[in-house]
Amino acid sequence: MTAVARPLRFSRWIGAPLMACLALSLVLATPIHVLGLPLPEPVTLMVPAFAWGVIRPALAPAFALLLGGLALDVLWGAPSGLWAISLLAGYLPGLAIRNVLAGQSNLVLGVWYAVSCLVAQGVGWLISAAVTGSPPALAATGLQWLSTVLLFPFTVWLIAYFRDADVRFR
Amino acid sequence: MSFRDNPFGEVRLPLLLGAAAAAVVALLVAFALLMADRRQTYQAGASSALRRASDQVVAPVTGALAAPVRWMGGVGQGITGYFFAVSENRRLKTELAVARTWREKAGTLEDENARYRALLGLSLDPPAPMVTARAVSESRGPYANTRLINAGSERGVKVGHPVLTENGLAGRVIGVTPRVSRMLMLTDAASRTPVMIQRTRARAILTGDGGWAPELAFLRGRDAAKEGDLVLTSGDGGVLPRGLAVGRVVRGADGGWRVRLATDAAPIDYVRIVMFEDFVKLEDLRALSRPSPPPPPTPVSALPVPKPKPKATQAKPVQAIPTRAIPTRAIPAQAKPPPPPAAQPAPAREPAA
Numbered sequence: 133m134t135a136v137a138r139p140l141r142f143s144r145w146i147g148a149p150l151m152a153c154l155a156l157s158l159v160l161a162t163p164i165h166v167l168g169l170p171l172p173e174p175v176t177l178m179v180p181a182f183a184w185g186v187i188r189p190a191l192a193p194a195f196a197l198l199l200g201g202l203a204l205d206v207l208w209g210a211p212s213g214l215w216a217i218s219l220l221a222g223y224l225p226g227l228a229i230r231n232v233l234a235g236q237s238n239l240v241l242g243v244w245y246a247v248s249c250l251v252a253q254g255v256g257w258l259i260s261a262a263v264t265g266s267p268p269a270l271a272a273t274g275l276q277w278l279s280t281v282l283l284f285p286f287t288v289w290l291i292a293y294f295r296d297a298d299v300r301f302r
Numbered sequence: 303m304s305f306r307d308n309p310f311g312e313v314r315l316p317l318l319l320g321a322a323a324a325a326v327v328a329l330l331v332a333f334a335l336l337m338a339d340r341r342q343t344y345q346a347g348a349s350s351a352l353r354r355a356s357d358q359v360v361a362p363v364t365g366a367l368a369a370p371v372r373w374m375g376g377v378g379q380g381i382t383g384y385f386f387a388v389s390e391n392r393r394l395k396t397e398l399a400v401a402r403t404w405r406e407k408a409g410t411l412e413d414e415n416a417r418y419r420a421l422l423g424l425s426l427d428p429p430a431p432m433v434t435a436r437a438v439s440e441s442r443g444p445y446a447n448t449r450l451i452n453a454g455s456e457r458g459v460k461v462g463h464p465v466l467t468e469n470g471l472a473g474r475v476i477g478v479t480p481r482v483s484r485m486l487m488l489t490d491a492a493s494r495t496p497v498m499i500q501r502t503r504a505r506a507i508l509t510g511d512g513g514w515a516p517e518l519a520f521l522r523g524r525d526a527a528k529e530g531d532l533v534l535t536s537g538d539g540g541v542l543p544r545g546l547a548v549g550r551v552v553r554g555a556d557g558g559w560r561v562r563l564a565t566d567a568a569p570i571d572y573v574r575i576v577m578f579e580d581f582v583k584l585e586d587l588r589a590l591s592r593p594s595p596p597p598p599p600t601p602v603s604a605l606p607v608p609k610p611k612p613k614a615t616q617a618k619p620v621q622a623i624p625t626r627a628i629p630t631r632a633i634p635a636q637a638k639p640p641p642p643p644a645a646q647p648a649p650a651r652e653p654a655a
Contacts, residue, residue: 162364163440163449164371165569173442189321198328202335206356208441209448209476209484213336220329227321259336260445260512264491269513272444 145187145294146196149180154203161207174279175252177204181219182248183290185226186233186241197223214259222252238288246281253277354479361450361482364439430543432466433457433575435483440570444512447487449473451573454481459575462541466574470547470564471495471535475575483575488516488548488563497548497561498536499527505536508548508561515552515560527551533561543578 153176160171177200184193201216208215225248226233233241253273261267383390435453453459455478463475465485473493477484486493493510497518504526509519521527531551537544547564554560 158360158363159367161360161439161441162368162371163437163570164368164375166371170440170442170569185321189318191320191324194321194324194328198332201332203356206353207360207439208443208446209486210441210443210446211336212339212353213332213334214445216332217329217336220325220332224322224325227318227325256445260491263336266491266509266511266517268444268491269511272512272514276443 140188140294142192146180146184146192149183149290150177150196150200153177153180154200154207157204157207172279173208173276174283175204175215175219175249175276176280176283177201177215177219178222178245178249178252178280179283179287179290181223181252182226182245183287183294185223185228186230186291187294189227189230193223194220211259211263214256214263217259218252218256221255222248225251241288241291242284245284245287249277249280253280353477353484357450357477357482357484358479361438361452364450365436365452368438430579431458431577433459433577434572435575436572437570438482445491447490447493447510447512448476449485449487449570451483451485451575452481453575454479454483456480458577459483460577462578464535464542464546464576464578466546466576467565467568467570467572469567470549471542472565472570472573474542485573488565489513495542495548496536496538497533499551500532500534501528502526502531505538506559508533514566515554515562517554518551518559518561521559527559529553543576 156176160173160176162171164171177197180193180200181197184190184196197219198216201214201219202212204210204215204219205212225244229244233244253276257268257273433453435451435457437449438452439450441448451465459475459478461475461478465472465474471488473485473487473490475483476486487510488495488508489510489512491510491512493508493516495508495516496505497508498505499521502523502525504521504523506518506521506526508516510516518527518533529551533548533551535542535544535546535548549561549563549566552560552562
Protein backbone atom coordinates (compact mmCIF):
# COMPACT_ATOMS: atom_id res chain seq x y z
CA MET A 133 0.00 0.00 0.00
CA THR A 134 1.50 3.28 -1.00
CA ALA A 135 1.08 6.38 1.08
CA VAL A 136 -0.06 9.33 -0.95
CA ALA A 137 0.43 12.86 0.36
CA ARG A 138 -2.97 14.17 -0.68
CA PRO A 139 -4.35 17.08 1.32
CA LEU A 140 -7.51 16.73 3.33
CA ARG A 141 -10.52 18.42 1.88
CA PHE A 142 -11.95 21.10 4.15
CA SER A 143 -15.48 19.92 3.58
CA ARG A 144 -14.62 16.37 4.69
CA TRP A 145 -12.85 16.87 7.97
CA ILE A 146 -14.27 20.25 9.03
CA GLY A 147 -17.53 20.87 7.22
CA ALA A 148 -19.16 17.46 7.53
CA PRO A 149 -18.53 16.93 11.28
CA LEU A 150 -19.59 20.50 12.01
CA MET A 151 -22.87 20.15 10.17
CA ALA A 152 -23.52 16.70 11.65
CA CYS A 153 -23.02 17.99 15.19
CA LEU A 154 -25.26 21.00 14.62
CA ALA A 155 -27.93 18.76 13.12
CA LEU A 156 -27.73 16.47 16.16
CA SER A 157 -28.05 19.47 18.48
CA LEU A 158 -31.10 20.56 16.54
CA VAL A 159 -32.67 17.12 16.92
CA LEU A 160 -31.92 17.04 20.64
CA ALA A 161 -33.57 20.44 21.04
CA THR A 162 -36.90 18.85 20.17
CA PRO A 163 -39.25 19.26 23.12
CA ILE A 164 -40.13 15.62 23.55
CA HIS A 165 -39.97 13.26 26.50
CA VAL A 166 -38.88 9.66 26.20
CA LEU A 167 -40.07 7.44 29.07
CA GLY A 168 -41.00 10.58 30.95
CA LEU A 169 -37.54 12.11 30.70
CA PRO A 170 -36.43 14.99 28.49
CA LEU A 171 -33.73 14.41 25.92
CA PRO A 172 -30.16 15.07 27.06
CA GLU A 173 -28.38 18.18 25.88
CA PRO A 174 -24.73 17.32 25.28
CA VAL A 175 -22.36 19.81 23.69
CA THR A 176 -22.01 17.81 20.50
CA LEU A 177 -19.42 20.16 19.03
CA MET A 178 -16.92 19.06 21.70
CA VAL A 179 -16.46 15.89 19.64
CA PRO A 180 -14.87 17.65 16.65
CA ALA A 181 -13.37 20.35 18.88
CA PHE A 182 -11.16 17.76 20.57
CA ALA A 183 -10.65 15.61 17.49
CA TRP A 184 -9.57 18.51 15.24
CA GLY A 185 -6.86 19.46 17.66
CA VAL A 186 -5.56 15.90 17.76
CA ILE A 187 -5.85 15.14 14.05
CA ARG A 188 -3.69 17.98 12.80
CA PRO A 189 -2.94 21.62 13.53
CA ALA A 190 -4.70 23.94 11.11
CA LEU A 191 -6.21 27.37 10.88
CA ALA A 192 -9.72 26.33 9.92
CA PRO A 193 -10.88 24.47 13.07
CA ALA A 194 -10.71 27.57 15.25
CA PHE A 195 -12.99 29.53 12.94
CA ALA A 196 -15.25 26.53 12.44
CA LEU A 197 -15.64 26.33 16.21
CA LEU A 198 -16.35 30.05 16.32
CA LEU A 199 -19.16 29.61 13.81
CA GLY A 200 -20.42 26.45 15.46
CA GLY A 201 -20.39 28.06 18.88
CA LEU A 202 -22.35 31.03 17.63
CA ALA A 203 -24.85 28.67 16.04
CA LEU A 204 -25.28 26.89 19.39
CA ASP A 205 -25.78 30.25 21.11
CA VAL A 206 -28.51 31.11 18.66
CA LEU A 207 -30.12 27.67 18.88
CA TRP A 208 -30.09 27.50 22.66
CA GLY A 209 -30.71 31.18 23.32
CA ALA A 210 -27.44 31.66 25.19
CA PRO A 211 -25.48 34.93 25.18
CA SER A 212 -23.64 35.37 21.88
CA GLY A 213 -20.09 34.12 22.15
CA LEU A 214 -20.54 31.94 25.23
CA TRP A 215 -20.28 28.62 23.45
CA ALA A 216 -17.74 29.87 20.93
CA ILE A 217 -15.36 30.76 23.76
CA SER A 218 -16.11 27.54 25.63
CA LEU A 219 -15.50 25.35 22.59
CA LEU A 220 -12.26 27.11 21.76
CA ALA A 221 -11.18 26.64 25.37
CA GLY A 222 -11.90 22.94 24.96
CA TYR A 223 -10.07 22.81 21.64
CA LEU A 224 -6.79 24.31 22.86
CA PRO A 225 -5.80 21.49 25.30
CA GLY A 226 -6.12 18.91 22.53
CA LEU A 227 -4.06 21.07 20.22
CA ALA A 228 -1.40 21.66 22.86
CA ILE A 229 -0.83 18.01 23.73
CA ARG A 230 -1.42 16.41 20.36
CA ASN A 231 2.17 15.16 20.23
CA VAL A 232 1.78 13.56 23.63
CA LEU A 233 -1.45 11.87 22.60
CA ALA A 234 0.06 10.31 19.48
CA GLY A 235 -0.03 6.52 19.80
CA GLN A 236 -1.73 6.55 23.18
CA SER A 237 -4.53 4.17 24.09
CA ASN A 238 -8.18 5.13 23.95
CA LEU A 239 -8.25 5.27 27.74
CA VAL A 240 -5.66 8.05 27.83
CA LEU A 241 -7.43 9.76 24.97
CA GLY A 242 -10.69 9.49 26.89
CA VAL A 243 -9.24 11.03 30.01
CA TRP A 244 -7.91 13.98 28.04
CA TYR A 245 -11.22 14.33 26.24
CA ALA A 246 -13.01 14.45 29.60
CA VAL A 247 -10.51 17.08 30.79
CA SER A 248 -11.09 19.15 27.65
CA CYS A 249 -14.86 18.94 28.19
CA LEU A 250 -14.33 20.00 31.79
CA VAL A 251 -12.31 23.01 30.66
CA ALA A 252 -15.03 23.98 28.19
CA GLN A 253 -17.78 23.60 30.81
CA GLY A 254 -15.73 25.48 33.37
CA VAL A 255 -15.21 28.41 31.03
CA GLY A 256 -18.90 28.41 30.16
CA TRP A 257 -19.78 28.33 33.85
CA LEU A 258 -17.54 31.30 34.58
CA ILE A 259 -18.90 33.33 31.68
CA SER A 260 -22.50 32.56 32.60
CA ALA A 261 -21.85 33.47 36.24
CA ALA A 262 -20.23 36.74 35.18
CA VAL A 263 -22.93 37.65 32.68
CA THR A 264 -25.98 36.76 34.75
CA GLY A 265 -24.61 37.56 38.19
CA SER A 266 -25.51 34.17 39.66
CA PRO A 267 -23.52 30.96 39.30
CA PRO A 268 -25.26 28.21 37.34
CA ALA A 269 -26.20 25.07 39.21
CA LEU A 270 -23.27 22.68 39.45
CA ALA A 271 -25.55 19.66 39.15
CA ALA A 272 -26.92 20.84 35.82
CA THR A 273 -23.43 21.70 34.61
CA GLY A 274 -22.15 18.30 35.67
CA LEU A 275 -25.02 16.56 33.93
CA GLN A 276 -24.25 18.30 30.66
CA TRP A 277 -20.55 17.49 31.06
CA LEU A 278 -21.38 13.84 31.61
CA SER A 279 -23.65 13.64 28.59
CA THR A 280 -20.89 15.25 26.52
CA VAL A 281 -18.25 12.82 27.78
CA LEU A 282 -20.50 9.94 26.78
CA LEU A 283 -20.01 11.02 23.17
CA PHE A 284 -16.37 9.92 23.39
CA PRO A 285 -16.79 6.92 21.02
CA PHE A 286 -17.65 9.36 18.24
CA THR A 287 -14.48 11.30 19.03
CA VAL A 288 -12.38 8.15 18.78
CA TRP A 289 -14.00 7.28 15.49
CA LEU A 290 -13.41 10.77 14.09
CA ILE A 291 -9.77 10.77 15.14
CA ALA A 292 -9.16 7.28 13.75
CA TYR A 293 -10.88 8.18 10.48
CA PHE A 294 -8.86 11.31 9.77
CA ARG A 295 -5.58 10.90 11.66
CA ASP A 296 -3.91 9.02 8.83
CA ALA A 297 -5.83 10.67 6.04
CA ASP A 298 -2.94 13.03 5.39
CA VAL A 299 0.32 11.16 5.64
CA ARG A 300 2.28 14.34 6.22
CA PHE A 301 0.83 14.51 9.72
CA ARG A 302 1.50 10.94 10.81
CA MET B 303 13.36 7.68 4.29
CA SER B 304 10.13 7.83 6.23
CA PHE B 305 7.86 10.78 6.27
CA ARG B 306 8.82 11.50 9.89
CA ASP B 307 12.31 12.37 8.70
CA ASN B 308 11.34 14.49 5.78
CA PRO B 309 11.40 18.29 5.63
CA PHE B 310 7.68 18.48 6.47
CA GLY B 311 8.75 18.25 10.08
CA GLU B 312 9.94 21.79 9.77
CA VAL B 313 6.50 23.11 9.01
CA ARG B 314 4.94 21.55 12.10
CA LEU B 315 5.90 24.34 14.43
CA PRO B 316 4.56 27.15 12.25
CA LEU B 317 1.36 25.17 11.67
CA LEU B 318 0.91 24.67 15.39
CA LEU B 319 1.59 28.31 16.03
CA GLY B 320 -0.74 29.28 13.21
CA ALA B 321 -3.50 27.11 14.66
CA ALA B 322 -2.97 28.62 18.09
CA ALA B 323 -2.96 32.13 16.62
CA ALA B 324 -6.19 31.38 14.76
CA ALA B 325 -7.73 30.16 18.01
CA VAL B 326 -6.69 33.37 19.75
CA VAL B 327 -8.19 35.49 16.97
CA ALA B 328 -11.42 33.47 17.13
CA LEU B 329 -11.45 33.88 20.90
CA LEU B 330 -11.12 37.64 20.56
CA VAL B 331 -13.98 37.77 18.07
CA ALA B 332 -16.17 35.64 20.33
CA PHE B 333 -15.31 37.80 23.33
CA ALA B 334 -16.21 40.95 21.41
CA LEU B 335 -19.56 39.39 20.46
CA LEU B 336 -20.15 38.45 24.08
CA MET B 337 -19.52 42.02 25.18
CA ALA B 338 -21.82 43.37 22.49
CA ASP B 339 -24.61 40.94 23.33
CA ARG B 340 -27.72 42.58 24.72
CA ARG B 341 -29.60 39.42 25.61
CA GLN B 342 -29.69 40.37 29.27
CA THR B 343 -31.60 43.60 28.64
CA TYR B 344 -34.71 41.76 27.46
CA GLN B 345 -36.01 44.88 25.76
CA ALA B 346 -37.90 44.86 22.53
CA GLY B 347 -35.33 44.89 19.77
CA ALA B 348 -32.54 43.48 21.92
CA SER B 349 -32.56 40.21 20.04
CA SER B 350 -30.48 40.53 16.94
CA ALA B 351 -31.71 40.05 13.43
CA LEU B 352 -29.62 36.88 13.20
CA ARG B 353 -31.23 35.48 16.32
CA ARG B 354 -34.71 36.33 15.07
CA ALA B 355 -34.02 34.82 11.66
CA SER B 356 -32.65 31.62 13.15
CA ASP B 357 -35.62 31.31 15.49
CA GLN B 358 -37.89 31.45 12.47
CA VAL B 359 -35.89 28.69 10.77
CA VAL B 360 -35.40 26.45 13.81
CA ALA B 361 -39.03 26.47 14.96
CA PRO B 362 -40.57 24.67 11.97
CA VAL B 363 -37.68 22.20 11.78
CA THR B 364 -37.91 21.09 15.41
CA GLY B 365 -41.69 21.17 15.15
CA ALA B 366 -41.52 18.74 12.25
CA LEU B 367 -38.99 16.56 14.08
CA ALA B 368 -41.23 16.37 17.11
CA ALA B 369 -44.34 15.54 15.12
CA PRO B 370 -43.70 11.76 14.76
CA VAL B 371 -42.87 11.49 18.45
CA ARG B 372 -46.03 13.38 19.38
CA TRP B 373 -48.00 11.09 17.10
CA MET B 374 -46.45 8.00 18.68
CA GLY B 375 -47.19 9.44 22.10
CA GLY B 376 -50.80 9.99 21.07
CA VAL B 377 -51.09 6.39 19.93
CA GLY B 378 -49.58 5.18 23.20
CA GLN B 379 -51.98 7.30 25.21
CA GLY B 380 -54.88 5.98 23.15
CA ILE B 381 -53.92 2.38 23.87
CA THR B 382 -53.43 3.12 27.57
CA GLY B 383 -56.76 4.91 27.70
CA TYR B 384 -58.52 1.96 26.10
CA PHE B 385 -57.20 -0.56 28.59
CA PHE B 386 -57.61 1.63 31.68
CA ALA B 387 -60.92 3.28 30.81
CA VAL B 388 -62.85 1.78 33.73
CA SER B 389 -60.43 2.82 36.46
CA GLU B 390 -60.02 6.21 34.79
CA ASN B 391 -63.79 6.68 34.75
CA ARG B 392 -63.99 5.83 38.43
CA ARG B 393 -61.26 8.27 39.29
CA LEU B 394 -62.80 11.04 37.21
CA LYS B 395 -66.19 10.57 38.88
CA THR B 396 -64.57 11.04 42.27
CA GLU B 397 -62.75 14.14 41.07
CA LEU B 398 -65.95 15.51 39.59
CA ALA B 399 -67.77 15.14 42.88
CA VAL B 400 -65.02 17.06 44.66
CA ALA B 401 -64.91 19.67 41.91
CA ARG B 402 -68.65 20.31 42.19
CA THR B 403 -68.24 21.19 45.84
CA TRP B 404 -65.38 23.52 45.01
CA ARG B 405 -67.34 25.13 42.19
CA GLU B 406 -70.11 26.11 44.55
CA LYS B 407 -67.62 27.53 47.03
CA ALA B 408 -65.78 29.34 44.27
CA GLY B 409 -68.97 30.91 43.01
CA THR B 410 -69.83 32.22 46.44
CA LEU B 411 -66.31 33.51 47.05
CA GLU B 412 -66.16 35.15 43.64
CA ASP B 413 -69.35 37.04 44.30
CA GLU B 414 -68.17 38.02 47.77
CA ASN B 415 -64.80 39.18 46.44
CA ALA B 416 -66.43 41.23 43.70
CA ARG B 417 -68.54 43.11 46.22
CA TYR B 418 -65.67 43.74 48.60
CA ARG B 419 -63.43 44.94 45.79
CA ALA B 420 -66.13 47.31 44.70
CA LEU B 421 -66.62 48.58 48.23
CA LEU B 422 -62.90 49.09 48.72
CA GLY B 423 -62.67 50.91 45.42
CA LEU B 424 -60.07 48.60 43.94
CA SER B 425 -59.31 49.06 40.26
CA LEU B 426 -58.79 45.66 38.75
CA ASP B 427 -56.70 44.71 35.79
CA PRO B 428 -58.77 44.57 32.67
CA PRO B 429 -59.27 40.97 31.60
CA ALA B 430 -56.10 39.99 29.79
CA PRO B 431 -56.56 38.15 26.52
CA MET B 432 -54.50 35.03 25.97
CA VAL B 433 -52.93 33.27 23.04
CA THR B 434 -52.38 29.54 23.00
CA ALA B 435 -49.22 28.22 21.40
CA ARG B 436 -47.04 25.14 21.35
CA ALA B 437 -43.44 24.78 22.44
CA VAL B 438 -41.47 23.68 19.38
CA SER B 439 -37.89 23.80 20.63
CA GLU B 440 -36.18 23.89 23.98
CA SER B 441 -32.79 24.25 25.57
CA ARG B 442 -32.24 22.63 28.94
CA GLY B 443 -28.59 23.34 29.60
CA PRO B 444 -27.12 25.03 32.67
CA TYR B 445 -26.44 28.32 30.90
CA ALA B 446 -29.64 28.80 28.92
CA ASN B 447 -33.18 27.61 29.54
CA THR B 448 -35.33 28.92 26.75
CA ARG B 449 -38.06 27.65 24.48
CA LEU B 450 -39.39 28.60 21.10
CA ILE B 451 -43.17 28.86 20.86
CA ASN B 452 -45.11 29.04 17.64
CA ALA B 453 -46.90 32.35 18.18
CA GLY B 454 -45.42 35.72 17.45
CA SER B 455 -46.14 39.35 16.82
CA GLU B 456 -48.75 38.46 14.19
CA ARG B 457 -50.91 37.22 17.07
CA GLY B 458 -50.10 40.13 19.33
CA VAL B 459 -47.27 38.63 21.37
CA LYS B 460 -44.80 41.17 22.74
CA VAL B 461 -41.57 41.06 24.69
CA GLY B 462 -42.33 40.72 28.40
CA HIS B 463 -45.61 38.86 28.15
CA PRO B 464 -45.88 36.08 30.76
CA VAL B 465 -46.20 32.51 29.55
CA LEU B 466 -48.30 29.99 31.47
CA THR B 467 -48.97 26.31 31.32
CA GLU B 468 -52.05 24.65 32.75
CA ASN B 469 -50.14 24.35 36.05
CA GLY B 470 -48.65 27.81 36.48
CA LEU B 471 -46.14 30.37 35.32
CA ALA B 472 -43.43 29.00 33.02
CA GLY B 473 -41.56 32.13 31.95
CA ARG B 474 -41.84 35.22 29.84
CA VAL B 475 -41.27 36.27 26.26
CA ILE B 476 -37.83 37.71 25.48
CA GLY B 477 -37.81 37.69 21.69
CA VAL B 478 -40.52 37.99 19.10
CA THR B 479 -40.69 37.35 15.38
CA PRO B 480 -43.87 37.45 13.31
CA ARG B 481 -44.65 33.77 13.88
CA VAL B 482 -42.28 32.54 16.58
CA SER B 483 -41.37 33.80 20.04
CA ARG B 484 -38.60 32.85 22.41
CA MET B 485 -39.51 32.51 26.05
CA LEU B 486 -37.13 32.64 28.97
CA MET B 487 -37.87 29.91 31.47
CA LEU B 488 -37.99 30.64 35.20
CA THR B 489 -35.04 28.27 35.60
CA ASP B 490 -32.73 30.25 33.30
CA ALA B 491 -29.67 31.65 35.03
CA ALA B 492 -30.68 35.13 33.90
CA SER B 493 -34.30 34.91 35.08
CA ARG B 494 -35.39 37.12 37.99
CA THR B 495 -39.06 37.07 39.02
CA PRO B 496 -40.66 39.01 41.89
CA VAL B 497 -42.68 36.55 43.94
CA MET B 498 -44.39 36.29 47.30
CA ILE B 499 -45.16 33.52 49.72
CA GLN B 500 -48.93 33.23 49.80
CA ARG B 501 -49.12 32.34 53.51
CA THR B 502 -47.02 35.22 54.85
CA ARG B 503 -47.03 37.67 51.92
CA ALA B 504 -43.25 37.77 52.26
CA ARG B 505 -41.58 39.05 49.12
CA ALA B 506 -38.61 37.44 47.38
CA ILE B 507 -36.90 37.30 44.03
CA LEU B 508 -37.06 33.96 42.27
CA THR B 509 -33.57 33.49 40.86
CA GLY B 510 -32.94 30.85 38.23
CA ASP B 511 -29.64 29.00 38.07
CA GLY B 512 -30.15 26.45 35.34
CA GLY B 513 -31.16 23.80 37.87
CA TRP B 514 -34.53 22.21 38.49
CA ALA B 515 -35.51 24.44 41.43
CA PRO B 516 -34.83 28.19 41.30
CA GLU B 517 -33.65 29.92 44.45
CA LEU B 518 -35.73 32.28 46.61
CA ALA B 519 -33.33 35.19 46.96
CA PHE B 520 -33.74 38.25 49.20
CA LEU B 521 -36.40 36.52 51.29
CA ARG B 522 -36.93 38.73 54.33
CA GLY B 523 -38.70 38.19 57.60
CA ARG B 524 -38.68 35.63 60.36
CA ASP B 525 -40.34 32.35 59.43
CA ALA B 526 -41.21 33.88 56.13
CA ALA B 527 -41.37 30.52 54.43
CA LYS B 528 -41.75 26.90 55.25
CA GLU B 529 -41.74 23.71 53.25
CA GLY B 530 -44.80 23.43 51.05
CA ASP B 531 -45.81 27.08 51.04
CA LEU B 532 -47.43 28.25 47.84
CA VAL B 533 -45.42 30.80 45.87
CA LEU B 534 -47.20 33.34 43.66
CA THR B 535 -46.04 36.23 41.53
CA SER B 536 -46.15 39.41 43.59
CA GLY B 537 -46.71 41.79 40.71
CA ASP B 538 -44.04 44.10 42.09
CA GLY B 539 -42.48 46.20 39.40
CA GLY B 540 -45.40 45.65 37.08
CA VAL B 541 -43.55 43.17 34.89
CA LEU B 542 -45.91 40.31 35.67
CA PRO B 543 -49.48 40.27 36.94
CA ARG B 544 -49.99 39.47 40.58
CA GLY B 545 -51.17 36.08 41.78
CA LEU B 546 -49.90 33.67 39.13
CA ALA B 547 -49.02 30.30 40.62
CA VAL B 548 -45.27 29.65 40.54
CA GLY B 549 -44.71 26.60 42.74
CA ARG B 550 -44.09 25.30 46.25
CA VAL B 551 -41.29 26.09 48.65
CA VAL B 552 -38.75 23.31 49.21
CA ARG B 553 -35.49 23.18 51.13
CA GLY B 554 -32.52 22.99 48.77
CA ALA B 555 -29.46 20.80 49.20
CA ASP B 556 -27.50 23.93 50.15
CA GLY B 557 -29.94 24.69 52.96
CA GLY B 558 -31.53 27.65 51.20
CA TRP B 559 -35.14 28.01 50.18
CA ARG B 560 -35.96 26.99 46.67
CA VAL B 561 -39.12 26.59 44.64
CA ARG B 562 -40.36 23.40 43.08
CA LEU B 563 -42.02 24.84 40.01
CA ALA B 564 -45.67 24.10 39.38
CA THR B 565 -44.89 23.58 35.70
CA ASP B 566 -42.80 20.52 36.55
CA ALA B 567 -46.02 18.60 37.11
CA ALA B 568 -46.28 17.86 33.40
CA PRO B 569 -44.14 18.28 30.28
CA ILE B 570 -44.47 21.75 28.82
CA ASP B 571 -46.21 21.31 25.51
CA TYR B 572 -49.01 23.79 25.00
CA VAL B 573 -48.65 27.19 26.66
CA ARG B 574 -50.76 30.32 27.05
CA ILE B 575 -49.28 33.75 26.53
CA VAL B 576 -51.01 36.40 28.61
CA MET B 577 -51.25 39.76 26.85
CA PHE B 578 -50.50 41.52 30.09
CA GLU B 579 -49.81 45.23 29.88
CA ASP B 580 -48.07 46.99 32.70
CA PHE B 581 -50.02 49.85 34.28
CA VAL B 582 -47.13 52.26 33.83
CA LYS B 583 -47.21 51.56 30.11
CA LEU B 584 -50.86 52.54 29.71
CA GLU B 585 -51.41 55.44 27.37
CA ASP B 586 -54.30 56.81 29.43
CA LEU B 587 -53.25 56.71 33.07
CA ARG B 588 -56.37 58.66 34.07
CA ALA B 589 -58.31 55.45 33.58
CA LEU B 590 -56.76 54.20 36.80
CA SER B 591 -58.28 56.97 38.91
CA ARG B 592 -61.77 56.69 37.54
CA PRO B 593 -64.30 55.54 40.15
CA SER B 594 -65.03 51.88 40.11
CA PRO B 595 -68.51 50.71 39.14
CA PRO B 596 -71.06 50.18 41.87
CA PRO B 597 -71.13 46.80 43.53
CA PRO B 598 -73.23 44.16 41.86
CA PRO B 599 -76.64 43.53 43.35
CA THR B 600 -76.71 40.81 45.92
CA PRO B 601 -78.73 37.80 44.81
CA VAL B 602 -81.73 37.15 46.95
CA SER B 603 -80.50 33.65 47.75
CA ALA B 604 -77.24 35.03 49.14
CA LEU B 605 -78.91 37.44 51.54
CA PRO B 606 -79.09 36.36 55.16
CA VAL B 607 -82.46 35.28 56.41
CA PRO B 608 -84.02 38.27 58.19
CA LYS B 609 -84.71 37.80 61.84
CA PRO B 610 -87.87 39.32 63.32
CA LYS B 611 -86.01 40.92 66.29
CA PRO B 612 -84.36 43.26 66.67
CA LYS B 613 -85.23 45.35 63.61
CA ALA B 614 -81.77 46.93 63.37
CA THR B 615 -80.19 43.63 62.30
CA GLN B 616 -82.51 43.03 59.40
CA ALA B 617 -81.00 42.61 55.96
CA LYS B 618 -79.90 45.87 54.45
CA PRO B 619 -78.89 46.82 50.96
CA VAL B 620 -75.26 46.07 50.11
CA GLN B 621 -74.36 49.75 49.93
CA ALA B 622 -75.36 50.14 53.54
CA ILE B 623 -72.80 47.67 54.93
CA PRO B 624 -70.46 49.65 57.14
CA THR B 625 -66.89 49.71 55.85
CA ARG B 626 -65.41 48.95 59.22
CA ALA B 627 -67.14 45.58 59.28
CA ILE B 628 -65.42 44.40 56.11
CA PRO B 629 -61.91 43.54 57.28
CA THR B 630 -63.06 41.30 60.11
CA ARG B 631 -65.35 39.23 57.93
CA ALA B 632 -64.12 39.29 54.40
CA ILE B 633 -60.36 39.67 54.32
CA PRO B 634 -58.32 36.75 55.65
CA ALA B 635 -56.21 37.45 58.71
CA GLN B 636 -52.90 37.28 56.85
CA ALA B 637 -54.03 39.55 54.06
CA LYS B 638 -52.93 43.13 54.33
CA PRO B 639 -54.98 45.98 52.93
CA PRO B 640 -53.94 46.40 49.32
CA PRO B 641 -51.96 49.47 48.30
CA PRO B 642 -53.31 51.96 45.80
CA PRO B 643 -53.89 50.39 42.41
CA ALA B 644 -51.44 52.64 40.62
CA ALA B 645 -48.61 51.23 42.73
CA GLN B 646 -49.64 47.61 42.69
CA PRO B 647 -51.86 46.01 40.09
CA ALA B 648 -54.70 43.91 41.29
CA PRO B 649 -54.72 40.21 40.44
CA ALA B 650 -55.58 39.20 36.96
CA ARG B 651 -56.00 35.59 38.05
CA GLU B 652 -55.85 34.62 41.66
CA PRO B 653 -55.69 30.86 42.08
CA ALA B 654 -57.62 29.26 44.84
CA ALA B 655 -55.51 28.76 47.94
